[in-house]
Amino acid sequence: MSGPVPELEERAERCADALRDAESVLVASHIDADGLTSAGIAARMLERAEIPFESVFEKQLDDDAIAGIAASAYDTVLFTDFGSGQLEAITEHEERGEFTPIIADHHQPAEAETAYHLNPLLEGVDGGSELSGAGATYVLARAFESEAGANKDLAALAIVGAVGDMQTTDGELTGANVAIAEEGVEAGVLDTTRDLALYGTQTRPLPKLLEYASEVYVPGITNDSSGAMRFLDALDVETRTDGDWRTWADLSHEERQAVLSALIKRAVRNGVASEKLDALVATTYTLAEEEPGTEVRDASEFSTLLNATARYERADVGLAVCLGDREEAYDAAKELLAQHRQNLSSGVRWVEEHGVTAEEHVQWFDSGDEIRETIVGIVAGMALSADGVSREKVILGFANKSAEESKVSARGSHALVRRGLDLSEVMGEASRSVGGDGGGHTVAAGATIPRAEREAFIAAVDRLVGEQLD
Template identity: 65%
Template structure:
C-alpha cells in the first residue's frame, strides 16, 4: 500500500506493525475536535485490527499526565494529536522501560534543551508530517495523521482473522460502521470523513478549502462514498440555522445591513422572490434547491459590492463545503464545520466520552447530550466574546492581550480570543494573547493569529514555547494558534517576552 500520503507510508507501516505486536494499547488523545476525531479514527482502526485498548483524554499532556500514563499496566501507548511536543518527557519513561510510545501527531516536535536550533528529540515510532517536510499547521491535522496510521494498520493486520474485540470504543457494529460501504471498512477509507472533520476543526481550511495531504484524504473520502465536496457559501450553520440567523451571524465577511443585524437580515430575505418559509417555519440553507441558493448568494454579493466591501473579502464568501454523505441532511453531523463545533462542545466541558461516542456512531443518547453541551458552549462563547469586546484588550507594540481570570473557562479562552479578532477595538493585524486562570498556581495562555500574519513570518508555537519556558512554564502548538501554561504572577514578564519575539518574527 502506498497510502494516502506516500511520504509517510514507511513510518506509518512501522508504527502499525508495532501496534500489532501489543497485547493491549492505551490510546491517549487531546480533547479538541481534532483530538476527538484522532481518537475515534484510532479506536475504530484498533478495533477492526482486533487489538484490545482503553482510551484516556488529556487537556494538556504535561509531566504529571505522562507519569500517570507510565504508571498504568500498558506496555504500548498510542498518542494521538499530541506527544510530539512532549517527546523529551516521553522518552525518559520509554528509556526507563515504562512503555513503548507510538505517536501520531502534527505539532512541533520537542527539541533538546528547548532550542529550535538544536537537534530534535525522537523515538522510533513517531508519525508526524513535520518530520517529512509536510506542514502540520496547514496540510495535515492530528486526525489526518491518525488516518494515515489507520490505513497502514488495515494493510498490516490480517484481514481474514476475526479475533474477539475488547474495547471501550463502542459496540462491535454501530451506526457509523453500518453506514460505511463494506469495502471501505476493510481498508479504513471510510474514516476519511472523520479526518476531514478534524482538519476543519483545526482551522486548516485556509482560503476556504483543505490543501496538501489533507486534500489527498478528501479525495479518498469522496472515492469511498463517505464525503461530498462542492462550492458553496462559506457560512457557518448551513445545515441547522434558519436562513435569517445564518445571515445575521455570518460575520467573517461583514456585509453592512445584514451581518449582526437581525432586522436587516430579515429585510434582505423578504426582498428575494423565493419561498423562504414552509409551514410557518424559515427554511434552512441545506433545504434550498441549487437555483434558490444561487439567488441568495448572488443577492449577497450584490449587497456586498453596493456597500463597498473589498473584492478580496467578497471572494471569501464562497469556499469548498465538506459534507458527510451518510449523515442526515439538516443535522450538525452533515457539515464538517458544524460537526467539529459540536465536538469542541463536549471535551472542553469534561465530556470527551460523549464526543468520542458521537464520532463512533452513537446517534441516540450521546448525540442529544452533545447538543445540550453545544447550546451551553454557544452561550459561554457569546458571553466571553461580549466580555472581551466590552472591556477591550491591552495593546503592545506587536501583540494585544487580555486576562479573563476566572470569567472565561480556560478550555475555551483560545476560541473566544480567535472569534474576538476583528471586533471593535481588536485588530486582526496583531496576534492576540489570552489568559485565563487554570488553578491557584497556574494560568492558561492561548494565542491566535491570522494566516496573513503567518505568511509574514509569525510562528506562535515558537513564541509561546520560548516565552513560557523563560518564566518557568511550557507551551507550543502551531504557527497560527498555540497555547502555554505559566506560573500565576508571571503574566507581565511573559507578555513582554512574547512581544519581543513576535516583533523579531514580523520585522
C-alpha cells in the same frame, strides 16, 4: 500500501507493525476536536483489528499526565494529537520499560527520538496547515488496514479534525488534507463542492446564518437581525416553510444561487471589497452519510459539536459521537453544545466590554476566572472579529488555570503567517523564558505560565512576534 501521504508511508508502516504486535493498547489523546477525531479513528482502527483498547483524554500532556499513563496496565500507548512535543518525558518512561510509545501527532517535535513516531514535520510536510493530528492518525489507519481501502471511510473524521484545527486557508484545505478528502470522496463518506462558506449552513435558520456571519461584513445584514430578515423577505425565493425559516441546506441549487447573487449585489452596493467577497464561496466538506440539517453533516459544525464535549469533561460523549452514536451520546452532545455556545457568546461579550490592551505587535486580555481555560483560545479567535480588536495583530487570551498558573492562548491570521508569524515557536520560547511551557501551530498556539509572570511573558511574546514579522 499506497497511502494518501507518500512521505509518511515508511513511518506509518513501522508504527502499524508495532500496533499489530500489541496485545492491548491505551489510546491517549487531546480534548479538542482534532484530538477527539484522532481518538475516534484510532478506536475504529483497533476495533476492526480486534485489538483490545481503552481511551484517555488530557487537557495537556504534562509530566503528571504522562506519569499517570505510565502507571496504567498497558504496555503499548498510542498518543494521538499530542506526544511529539513531550518526547523527552515520554522516552524517560520508555527507557525504564514502562510502556512502548507510538505517536501520531502533527505538533513541533522535541529533539528526543523514539522508534515509532509519525509526524508530518519530520518529513517536510506542514503539520500546521497540511495535516492535522486526525490526519496523521488516518495515515496510520490506512497503513494498518488488513484489506486495501478498508479504512478509507475514516477520512471523514480526519477532515473534521483538520477543519476543527483551523487548517483551512481562505476556506480551503491544502496539501495532504486534500489527498485525504479525495479518499473520503472515493469511499462515499465525503462530498466536496463549491458553496456558501458561512458557518451554520446545515442548522442555522437563514436570517441567523446571515446575521451571525463573521466571514464577510455586509452592512444592513451582518449583526442586524431585522435587516437580515428584510433582505430575505424581499427575494423571489421561498425562504420559509409553514412560517418557519428554512436553512441553507433546505434550499435547492437554484434557490442558493439566487440568494448568493442578491447577497453579493447588496455587498457591492455597500462598498464591500471584491477580495472580501471571494470569501463567501469556498470548498465545503459535507459528511455524505449523515442526516442533512444536522450538526454532524458539515465538517465545521461537527468540529464545534465535538469541542463542546471534551472541553467540558465529557470526552466520552464526543468519542461516542465520533464512533457513530446518534442517539444518547448525540443528544447529550447537543445539550453540551447549547451551553458551549452560551459560554462562547458570554466570553466574547466579556472581551468586548472590557476591551484588549494593545502592545506594539500583540493585543491581550486577562479574563481571570470569567472564561474557562479550556475555551479561552476559541474566545480569543472569535474576538478577532469583535469591535475594538485588531485583525492585524496577534491576540493573547489569559484565563486562570489554578491559583498559581495561567492558561494563555494565542491566535493570529493566515495573513500574518504569510509574513513570517509562527506562534508555536513564539509561545514555546516565551513561556519557557518565564518558567512555563507551550507550543502549538503557526496560527494558533497555547501555553501555561506562572500567573506572576504575565507581564514578562507578554513582553517576550511582543518582542518575538515583532522579530518574526520584521
